[in-house]
Amino acid sequence: MPTTISPRQTVKKVLPLILATAIFMQMLDSTILNTSLPSIAKDLNESPLNMQNAIISYVLTLAVFMPASGFLADRFGTRRVFVFSLVLFSLGSLFCAISQNLTHLVISRVIQGVGGSLMTPVGKLALIKTFDRNELLKAMNFAIIPALIGPVLGPLVGGYMVDYLSWHWIFLINIPIGILGIVLGLKFMPNYNSRDTDFDLKGFLIFAAASLLLSVSLELFGDMQNITPVLVVFILGFLFLYYYYHHAKRGENPIFPLSLFQVRTFRVGIVGNLATRLGISSVPLLLPLMIQIAYGQSAVISGWIIAPMALTAMFGKSYVIKILNKYGYKRTLMLNTIVIGTLICCLAIPDIHTSIFWFIPVIAILGFFNSIQFTSMNTISIADLRNFQTSSGNSLLSVNQQLAIGFGIAFGLIVLKIYENNSELIRHETHNAFRYTFLTVGVLTIISSLVFRRLHVSDGRNMNSKE
DSSP: OOOOOOHHHHHHHHHHHHHHHHHHHHHHHHHTTTTTHHHHHHHTTOOGGGGHHHHHHHHHHHHHHGGGHHHHHHHHOHHHHHHHHHHHHHHHHHHHHTOOSHHHHHHHHHHHHHHHHHHHHHHHHHHHHHSOHHHHHHHHHHHHHHHHHHHHHHHHHHHHHHHHSOTTHHHHTHHHHHHHHHHHHHHHOOOOOOTTOOOOHHHHHHHHHHHHHHHHHHHHHTTOSOHHHHHHHHHHHHHHHHHHHHHHHHOSSOSSOGGGGGSHHHHHHHHHHHHHHHHHTTHHHHHHHHHHHTSOOOHHHHHHHHTHHHHHHHHHHHHHHHHHHHHHHHHHHHHHHHHHHHHHHHTTSOOTTSOGGGHHHHHHHHHHHHHHHHHHHHHHHHTTOOGGGHHHHHHHHHHHHHHHHHHHHHHHHHHHHHHHTOTTTTTTOHHHHHHHHHHHHHHHHHHHGGGGGGSOTTTTGGGOOOO
16 A cells, blocks of 8 residues: 655655745845845945945844744744745835835835744744654754855855846845745644733833844944944943843743743853854855955855855755764764864965965865754754743744844954054055954854853753654
């Protein structure tokens, strides 16, 4: 008799693909604008310097609405919220493509951002609730690859589309992907909910304000003229976080319960994400900048130099389960973080006369280890969460990752500007400023491996899966 596949098995096969589609759209959209801004500015009769608003509006909307994703999924169901988020994201993409001026574009990016803020966290939540702990690593491993590919392909795809088609296509490309996600979501996405959940409006507003202020300060750090007001905004963001801490201690049902931080693996995962992404997130920005500014190469060539990172990230996903099953999370994360930091330091070795092709093998190896890092950090963070903690824990993890990426980019740019302003140290060579930046960021990444010492050797064994 032929074996029949149960509906649950079908869902388990398709769900990681649905989440991968959502992550790819969000990550691609976060970076695809970078190489396209001058072309869009010209078409909309705007200064390229003003076009940063199109990027900032999207990032800030993500930061504000992500904290609500867990509650909305519990209240209205994962399928409804996920499909709604894809509809919003696709409509926002269409509105971006038909924008006639910068104001239209910014409003359209906000609509996209609301969709994006719900899309990935709710997709991940459905994945966590569908798969058993020993199956989750394999499912998450597949779904997380677009998070590695998106930032690498974004500038490259954006550059080619602007050169050979028009800037409108960088948004229109989302629509067929979004429609595919909507169809698959309606058919296969489970509709988990928990209707007894009350919404912590005060906590949401406090945490959203903290996320907003921190995100604004990170964006301003990247292009700072006067550091004092930026620091004020940054400190204010942390004060709001402290205010939220006091609110959560007193509140009956806070949006992010403090009990989450009593789970050691979640606590280490959150801190580890923040610490290690300082280096990981800055490389895809700093290396293309160096190739264009110091070596005088085009944006397309700089995009191709970092493209191998995407290929080796895909290759790395086939090894991560074997590695984690054999060595465990603690040893894997500690050693892997040291390897990543060392590879970032290696980017500082070539001088201005070295061929740019020297960077390709370093970047290729880095992509492989990044793949292991992201899968390991994301899965250990949710390894020991109870069922009632998964919604809030998953939302907080998504917010944390978004802020960590921003911290990494801002930190890389700040270090670069500090070295650029020290002309004696860099001997009036811009290339040396980049070299010292890679060295600094790499060493700090190596030091960040100490965060994972807080893990126990046995942590994550409940996530062990068959290949």
